[in-house]
Amino acid sequence: MGEVHMPDPVCLIKNQDEDTLVINDEAIQILNSISQPVVVVAxxxxYRTGKSYLMNKLAGKCSGFALGATVQSKTKGIWMWCILHPTKPNHTLVLLDTEGLGDVEKGDSNNDAWIFSLAILLSSTLVYNSVTTIDQDSLDKLHYVTELTELIKVKSTNDLSATNEEEEEDESADFKKFFPNFIWCVRDFFLKLEMDNKVITEDEYLHNALRLKQGCSKSKAQYNRPRECILHYFHAHKCFAFERPAYETDLQRLEELTESQLSPSFLHKAKQFCEFVYETSKVKRLQGGHSVTGRMLGSLATSYVESIKNGSIPCMENAVLSLATVENTAATKEGLSIYMDKMSQGDIVFPMEQEDFLKLHSDCENMAVEAFLKRSFKDDKREYQTKLMIDLNQKFNEFRSTNEEASIKKCKDIIQELDASLEQKIKNGDFSKPGGHKEFVAEKQRILNxxxxxxxxxVKAKEVLEEFLKNMDSIEKSILSTDSCLSKIDKERELEKMRNEALAYKLQLETEERERLQQIQGEQKKNLEAQxxxxxxxxxxxxxxxxxxxxWVIDQKQKEKDIWMSQGFKNKAGMLDLQxxxxxxxxxxxxMIDIVMNGVGLLADAASLVLPGVCGKVAKGAAILLNRFF
Incomplete structure (x- = not known):
């Protein structure tokens, strides 16, 4: 199933016992059914800032995510709604509505921090929703962004040789590579967008609000810290300022209001917001440009939540490696399944001639490998592709045996039918007379023709025929020995002729068998080269x-450097030069081309073990295969 139809949202990550996060199996099953790339907006x-209303608008609905009409937070944990992407065919839009931060009923800031971190880890676009203005208070309430390096790790810490400083530098660059686009939505905005008596845009308003203050005092460092983090970790900063959608008394029944009862300006801004999100939000991707599908998103969510439950810091690299193991194992099974299904289609009838059988095998193997390569990623040692190669070779031999057995059965049935009259004549003693040998030979030739x-x-036509001729050999000799029309010399000549014909036929069979094996190896070699x-x-x-x-990251870092320079922070700009x-x-x-050559070389080396009759004879091993490409 490539797409999903969800009439309503479901909870993806539950808040159990107020402070424990748990994956909802129902949501994971829904994600597992989505093989399309996903665009994830969180x-x-x-709490109580109108987040759910915006997500309902993105879903093209008036209701769905619970809005609530009281001071009590309605959304608990993280809720998910998967819909067909409105503007990207064959893509799924995944909307994640999160529990409101700072819920006084919960009283657990750690839980809020994990909800915030998971929203970042899972999304390709992050929307931050606040009210009235972008001021120090609204930035202080975004303090979770200042804790990201303590809540999220990009790389595993197994490499103890790296210094803490090196690790921090590496991760600061990687954060920007993997973090989502950032959109700030200001709700119930009431100010005029003016600065120094000039009209400014919403983006300029946000840019100005993120300006840093010069100085090293504690208060200025506290002021600058959230702004630095937003500039440092996120990219594509965008701002939308919404005026109040309706009168305060109507806000309590916002779900029930028709568009005619809402502010035209609010509706226009909501339309702009949705169009921007549809147009600019990218597919969720992993390192190397691998598009994340629904099932992969579910696996990532499960991995991150398990890390949090176990008291660990979610690590992107570890989650991706875990996902790669799952996906590569599934890719191997999928490739083999495709091969088996195509080789076993109802319109395929065995026996087949070798050329037809090998063509069928090659077509099916290519489809299997294509499917594997499409789904697999980070198979750096080519172990999963090698496993697929082993499995395909095993199944090829099984189908080859099936084809041979079908040929043997069919040929024996043909021989039995053709030989029926000859067997009857032998039983009746029709050839036990003068000139009987000549009649027997003629009858045998009729069967052969x-x-x-x-x-x-x-493929076994000649082998079955040879077996038939061997069985006839003793009968023919018996008939020959009793034929009184033939002299002793004539009988010796006939015996010599029979021996020569049998030897010639045997040599012919051996030659054809070698040619068949060479043809198989040639086809395997061609398939390996295609792979x-x-x-x-x-x-x-x-x-x-x-x-x-x-x-892209270099360009983003250059833009970040330009911001620091324009604001007079030369030291920060200098640090970015090093990054x-x-x-x-x-x-x-x-x-470097070595990356490609090493990957191809590993598979070719594996093939020399899996298919020794192919690679072992091809110009001293796998290196020659590589020379075909480089």
Whole structure:
């Protein structure tokens, strides 16, 4: 199933016992049914600020996510609504409505921090919702952003050789690479968008609100910290300022109001907001440009929540590696399943001639490998693709045996039918007379001619015929020995002729069997080369995508540096120069062809073990296969 139809939202992550987060299996089952790429939009903010209304508008509905009409928070945990993306065909829009931050009934700031972190980890666009203005109070309430480095890890800390400073620098660059777009929605906005007697845009209003103050005092550091984090970690900062949608008394029944009862200005802004989100929100992606599907999003959510429950800090790298294990295992099974299904289709009838059988196998194997490569990722050691190669080779041999057995059965049935009259004549003693040998030979030749003229006997036609001729050999010798029309010399000549024909036929069979094996190996070699080419193309695309990722992060860091410079923070700008230099080095390493060659080489080396008759004889091993591509 590629898409899902949800009439209403469901809870994705429950708040159990007020402070324990638990995955909802029903929601995971829904995500598992979505094989399309997902665009994930999450909204966070203080409770009772109208978050759910905006998410309902994104869903194209007037109701769905609970709005609530009292001071009590309605949304608990994280709720999910999956719909067909309004503007991106074959994509699913996943909307995540989060529990309001700062709920006085909950009284657990740690729980709020985890809800905020999960919204960031799962989304490709994060909407922060606040009321009235962007001021110090609204930024103070976004204090969770200042704790992100303590709540989220990009990389595993297994590499003890790296210093803490190096790890922090690496992660600060990676945060921006993996974090979502940031949209700030200001609700019930009442100010004029003016500065220095000039009209400004909402984005300029946000940009000005994020300006830092010069100085090193504690109060200025406290003032700057949330602003630095927003600039440092998030990208594509956007602002929407909404005026109040209706009179205060009507706000308590907002779900019931028709659009004619709402402020035209509010409706216009909501329309702009939805169009912007639809247009600019990107597919959720992993490192290397791998698009996240619904089932992958469910796996990530489960991994992050389990880490939190176990008292660990959610780590993106560990979650992705865990996801890769699940997806690569599934990709191997999916590839094998496709091969089995295609080889077993109802219109396929065994026996088949070898050329037809090998073509069918090659087509099915290519489809299997394509499906595997499409779904798999981070199979850096090619262990999963090697497993698929082993499984496909095993199934190929099984189908080959099936084809051979079907050929043997069909040919034996043909021989039995053609031989019926000859067997009867032998039983009746029709050849036990002078000249009987000549009649027997003629009858046998008639069977051979008829047999040869019957099509579609399969790959074992000659072997079955040879077995038949061997069975006839002793009978023919007996008939020959009693034929009084033939002299001793004639009989010896006939015996010599029979031996020569049998030897010639045996040599012919051996030659044809070698040719068949060579044909199989040739087809396997061709299939392996096609598989290596497909892998090379995939690795090339991944390498290009990683290079684009680095270029994008470098560009974002350059823009961040320009902001620091424009505001007079030369030291911060200088630190970004070092980050940019490090990113440039990593980009150069990513651009090296060795990454592709190593990946293709690993698979070719594995093939030399799985298919020794193919790679072992191809010009001294797998390296020659690589030379075809480089």
């Amino acid at each position: 909204i966070v903010g203080r 008829s047999y040869e003229n019957i099509p579609a006997k399969g 290596l080419q497909m892998l090379m193309k995939k690795l090339e695309n991944e390498r290009s995508e990683m290079k684009r990722e680095f270029e 940019i230099e490090d990113l440039e080095k990593k980009k150069a390493e990513t651009g």
